Amino acid sequence: MDLLRIILIAVVALEHLYFLYFEMFAWETIGKKTFRSLAPELFTPTKALAANQGLYNGFLAAGLIWSLVISDQQWSDNVAIFFLVCVIIAGIYGALTASKKIFYVQALPAIIALILVLL
Numbered sequence: 001m002d003l004l005r006i007i008l009i010a011v012v013a014l015e016h017l018y019f020l021y022f023e024m025f026a027w028e029t030i031g032k033k034t035f036r037s038l039a040p041e042l043f044t045p046t047k048a049l050a051a052n053q054g055l056y057n058g059f060l061a062a063g064l065i066w067s068l069v070i071s072d073q074q075w076s077d078n079v080a081i082f083f084l085v086c087v088i089i090a091g092i093y094g095a096l097t098a099s100k101k102i103f104y105v106q107a108l109p110a111i112i113a114l115i116l117v118l119l
Helices: 002-024 030-034 047-069 073-097 101-118
Strands: none
Touching (some): 002 073, 002 101, 047 073, 073 101
16 A cells, blocks of 8 residues: 555656646647647747746645655655645646546546545
């Protein structure tokens, strides 16, 4: 169970590192493929906004990675809980405001990881 918890937290962190990458550095290429509902001409003028969003995703990834390197289990769990809840809230908000798919890609893995941390 412990290994599965670590793997799921790492998966959520890696997802957010990927979000950081495509929102900060590949918004006009990967972003267009990911957010097909947006008009293609919107990607260039929104590049700075996406980069800001990517930076926040990087902070989420950093917090989750930090939780994996803390040696004290209680402290590690508390940090993981905080950042997983942040990811879940962001995923639910994204699902309600942008695309239902965001719930399954972002929030659901974090919910499963959170359950494993709490058990």
